[in-house]
Structures are given as C-alpha cells and as structure tokens.
Amino acid sequence: MPRYAFKIEYDGRPFCGWQAQSGQPSVQEAIEGALARLESDLPRIAAAGRTDTGVHATGQVAHCDMAREWDPFRLMEAVNYHLRPNPVSVLACARVEESFHARFSAVERRYRFELMARRAPPTFEQGRVWHIRHPLTLAPMQAAARHLIGKHDFTTFRASQCQAASPVKTLDAIEITMHDIPHGQEFHFILRARSFLHNQVRSIVGTLERVGAGAWTPEDLRHALEARDRAACGPVCPPDGLYLTGVGYPNDPFSG
Amino acid sequence: MPRYAFKIEYDGRPFCGWQAQSGQPSVQEAIEGALARLESDLPRIAAAGRTDTGVHATGQVAHCDMAREWDPFRLMEAVNYHLRPNPVSVLACARVEESFHARFSAVERRYRFELMARRAPPTFEQGRVWHIRHPLTLAPMQAAARHLIGKHDFTTFRASQCQAASPVKTLDAIEITMHDIPHGQEFHFILRARSFLHNQVRSIVGTLERVGAGAWTPEDLRHALEARDRAACGPVCPPDGLYLTGVGYPNDPFSG
Numbered sequence: 001m002p003r004y005a006f007k008i009e010y011d012g013r014p015f016c017g018w019q020a021q022s023g024q025p026s027v028q029e030a031i032e033g034a035l036a037r038l039e040s041d042l043p044r045i046a047a048a049g050r051t052d053t054g055v056h057a058t059g060q061v062a063h064c065d066m067a068r069e070w071d072p073f074r075l076m077e078a079v080n081y082h083l084r085p086n087p088v089s090v091l092a093c094a095r096v097e098e099s100f101h102a103r104f105s106a107v108e109r110r111y112r113f114e115l116m117a118r119r120a121p122p123t124f125e126q127g128r129v130w131h132i133r134h135p136l137t138l139a140p141m142q143a144a145a146r147h148l149i150g151k152h153d154f155t156t157f158r159a160s161q162c163q164a165a166s167p168v169k170t171l172d173a174i175e176i177t178m179h180d181i182p183h184g185q186e187f188h189f190i191l192r193a194r195s196f197l198h199n200q201v202r203s204i205v206g207t208l209e210r211v212g213a214g215a216w217t218p219e220d221l222r223h224a225l226e227a228r229d230r231a232a233c234g235p236v237c238p239p240d241g242l243y244l245t246g247v248g249y250p251n252d253p254f255s256g
Numbered sequence: 257m258p259r260y261a262f263k264i265e266y267d268g269r270p271f272c273g274w275q276a277q278s279g280q281p282s283v284q285e286a287i288e289g290a291l292a293r294l295e296s297d298l299p300r301i302a303a304a305g306r307t308d309t310g311v312h313a314t315g316q317v318a319h320c321d322m323a324r325e326w327d328p329f330r331l332m333e334a335v336n337y338h339l340r341p342n343p344v345s346v347l348a349c350a351r352v353e354e355s356f357h358a359r360f361s362a363v364e365r366r367y368r369f370e371l372m373a374r375r376a377p378p379t380f381e382q383g384r385v386w387h388i389r390h391p392l393t394l395a396p397m398q399a400a401a402r403h404l405i406g407k408h409d410f411t412t413f414r415a416s417q418c419q420a421a422s423p424v425k426t427l428d429a430i431e432i433t434m435h436d437i438p439h440g441q442e443f444h445f446i447l448r449a450r451s452f453l454h455n456q457v458r459s460i461v462g463t464l465e466r467v468g469a470g471a472w473t474p475e476d477l478r479h480a481l482e483a484r485d486r487a488a489c490g491p492v493c494p495p496d497g498l499y500l501t502g503v504g505y506p507n508d509p510f511s512g
Contacts, residue, residue, distance in 0.1 A: 011382075119336075120347050121340065126267075
C-alpha cells in the first residue's frame with residue numbers, strides 16, 4: 001500500500017488533543033474522517049507528536065497508507081475539502097517509502113510556547129496564548145534556560161503520568177525572545193529536542209515564568225533540575241500557548 | 257459628568273458590528289453592558305469607527321460620560337472584568353475634556369486588511385483573513401494603489417448605501433507588504449485617511465486583488481477610479497481580514 005506523509009496545521013481549541021478518544025473530538029479522528037471519504041477501510045494514521053488537549057500545531061507530521069496511488073497534491077486538496085469546517089489543514093503532502101514512520105523516523109521535534117504579558121485579556125488570542133497580567137524580565141529567563149540545554153535527567157520537568165522509559169533527554173536548544181505589542185509584551189519560548197517527556201515544555205515554561213517574574217533566580221532553576229524531583233518543579237503552565245511547529249527527519253519528505 | 261476615552265481591541269467574528277442593533281450581539285452593547293455593572297443610567301457610548309459585521313479592531317476608540325470620577329486604570333480593569341468572556345478588551349483608558357468626541361474629534365483612521373494566499377484553508381485565522389487559493393504579484397498591486405493616493409471622488413469604491421455627504425475623500429497612504437508564511441504568502445494592505453466611505457477599504461482591496469491576480473492592470477484600476485461609477489468597481493472583498501488599527505486625534509488621549 002502506498003504511504004503518504006502529511007504536514008498538518010491545527011487550532012487545538014476544540015479538540016481533546018491529537019489522539020482519538022471515544023466520545024471526544026480529536027484531530028486524529030477529524031483527519032481519519034476526511035480520509036474515509038476518499039477510501040474505505042483505511043488503517044489508523046500515526047503522528048510524530050501526540051499533542052495534549054488544547055495544544056496547537058503548525059507543523060505536525062502524520063502518515064497514512066492508502067489503498068491506491070494518489071497524486072500528493074490532489075490528495076492534499078481532497079483531504080482539506082473534507083476537513084471543512086474543522087480548523088485543521090494539510091499544508092503539504094508527499095509520497096514516502098514504506099520505511100518512513102511519522103513517529104519513529106523523527107529525529108527532532110520543535111515547539112514554540114507563546115506567553116502574553118499585559119493587563120488587558122487577550123481577544124483574538126483567547127486559548128492561543130498563556131495570558132499573565134504582570135511584566136516579565138527577559139535576561140534572567142534566558143540565563144536560567146541555559147542550565148537546561150544539553151543532556152539531563154529531566155525528572156523534575158516530567159508529568160507523573162509520563163510513560164517514557166527514561167527521564168534522560170537532550171535539549172538541543174531553548175531560545176526566548178520578547179516582542180513588544182501595544183500595551184504589553186509577548187514572549188516566545190522555542191525548544192528543540194529529539195523527543196520530549198510528557199508535559200516537559202509546559203513544566204519548563206511554567207518554571208521559567210517564575211524566574212521572569214522575579215520569584216525564582218536562575219540558580220533556583222538549576223537546583224530544581226538537579227533535584228530530579230517532580231515536587232521541585234514550578235507551576236505547569238496551561239496548554240493554550242503551546243504549538244508543535246515542526247518535526248525533523250533524516251530526509252525531509254516535504255522538501256522540493 | 258467626567259468623560260473617559262477607551263482604546264478597544266475586539267475580535268469581530270461573533271458580532272453584528274460595532275453598532276447596537278436589536279436582537280443581535282454588538283460590540284457597543286457588550287461594552288455598555290460592562291459599564292452598566294459599574295454605574296446605572298449611563299448615556300450611550302460613541303466610537304470613532306462604526307465597524308461592520310465581522311470587522312475587527314486593534315485600536316478602536318470610544319468615549320463615555322460617567323456619573324462619578326474614576327481612576328482611569330481602575331476603570332479599565334473594571335470594564336475588562338465585566339466584559340469577560342466576550343473577545344473585547346480595553347487596552348487603555350484616559351480622562352478627557354468634555355470637548356473630546358471619539359468620532360468628531362478624530363482626524364485620522366487607520367485600517368489594515370489581511371489576505372492569505374495559499375492552497376490550504378486557514379485554521380487559526382478562520383474569519384480573520386481573506387483566504388484566496390491563487391498566488392498574487394505584489395508590484396502591480398503597489399503600482400495600482402499609487403493611483404488612489406490623494407484627493408479623489410471615490411464613488412467607484414463606495415457602497416450604494418453609503419450615507420456620506422460627499423464621495424470626495426483624501427487617501428493619505430496605502431501600503432502593501434508581502435510576508436512569506438509556510439506554503440503561501442500573506443499580504444497586508446495598510447490604509448490611512450481622515451475618514452473613509454462605507455465599504456471603501458473592502459472595495460479597494462477587492463479591486464487590488466484583481467490586479468495582483470493579473471486579471472486587471474494598474475491602468476484598469478485608474479480608469480475605474482476615474483469612471484466615478486460603482487459598477488466599475490472590482491468585487492468587494494469579505495470583512496474577515498479588516499482591522500481598524502488606530503484613530504488619530506490632535507492630542508492623543510492615550511499618550512503618556
């Protein structure tokens with residue numbers, strides 16, 4: 001059966017997350033429902049990142065085995081047609097080898113977390129940013145984040161229900177930028193790793209916010225990491241501002 | 257009665273526009289409803305631009321006469337508290353002279369129109385951009401737009417129900433920029449004038465899109481303007497991508 005990879009964008013607000021769960025709307029079911037309009041008896045689709053409830057994506061990747069050969073552009077168009085009016089779009093589609101697996105072939109995941117710091121509540125961005133009403137200082141957050149780069153035991157920043165075999169992960173990059181908006185600031189946290197533990201990004205951002213607010217020092221964050229203890233973590237921030245922005249493969253199926 | 261000016265941001269999607277209409281949700285009623293929680297028997301509020309159904313704002317200005325003196329920051333906070341969960345926020349509040357009128361004191365309105373050109377439908381931006389599926393060329397649109405700058409009879413670009421006394425307006429600026437997004441482009445049209453005719457921005461952008469698509473030449477647009485005939489206008493584009501971004505006054509009430 002010919003295999004196709006999809007690059008997918010979605011607004012996570014109406015969904016219980018990527019993964020299909022009985023009785024709740026999921027991104028996976030929305031896409032499988034659109035594919036079912038094209039061919040019957042398709043196998044389930046697999047994604048690189050099983051995003052949680054309310055988490056968004058601008059570059060999720062999934063693959064699907066179809067019964068017949070499709071022109072990738074026509075397949076993308078047909079899936080998008082049947083996805084309406086769900087806030088889910090296929091941005092690109094490619095024919096891939098049978099050895100390609102959206103999840104197991106991935107060598108990098110990229111996430112962005114968006115935080116809005118201003119007095120007035122968000123309007124357009126309700127459910128799309130973490131809104132806080134106090135100002136944050138950028139430099140201490142950047143200094144604290146440097147302690148997290150590299151290979152560490154991230155037990156402190158791991159959800160108790162995380163099912164990964166090991167808490168040791170390598171965080172390849174974490175960049176924090178500040179952007180002025182009218183009457184406030186936005187902060188973007190950009191993280192890159194081969195893979196992440198459950199709630200790792202939200203645990204890290206929630207703790208860095210405490211540093212930016214002045215409640216923690218960068219050294220406090222280093223001690224929390226070294227404690228390897230979930231109880232040492234700062235507050236886990238809400239999913240609203242989290243975006244899976246891209247997935248890396250040894251050969252990018254969507255290039256060219 | 258002390259008068260206060262508000263700078264207001266709103267997502268126009270759930271509203272029938274700024275102006276209160278019986279039986280339909282309006283931005284004006286949302287704000288008046290929040291103010292009514294603070295004081296009773298308030299007069300109606302007035303806004304600089306009476307935006308249409310589905311049109312957004314990042315810098316609308318309105319004023320209101322309150323019965324008692326308020327600290328402007330506390331008034332902003334109280335209105336925002338009572339506005340929840342409407343996608344309407346007061347970004348700034350200022351005490352102004354009785355001679356200040358949000359609509360009649362304004363000497364400039366600024367609008368931005370956002371157009372997304374890509375095959376895949378918008379997800380996050382549903383109702384917030386005009387989505388087209390074909391590419392556009394920037395330079396001819398910019399050349400065409402130059403014909404519109406200055407003082408003209410804009411009858412061609414004016415809705416038939418427009419109630420302005422004269423179709424002659426001075427367009428101070430129109431800038432068009434292109435921004436690459438994954439698998440497509442976004443185009444921003446930024447317009448600035450003392451005041452606009454009804455549907456003027458949407459009529460102009462809809463016509464410029466025809467130029468960008470290659471169906472019209474920049475000269476065609478000049479001839480359409482000179483025709484002073486509504487029938488010479490290109491298609492009026494949808495309200496989804498339109499934002500009232502700011503209002504100018506001789507003395508900015510929100511500065512400092």
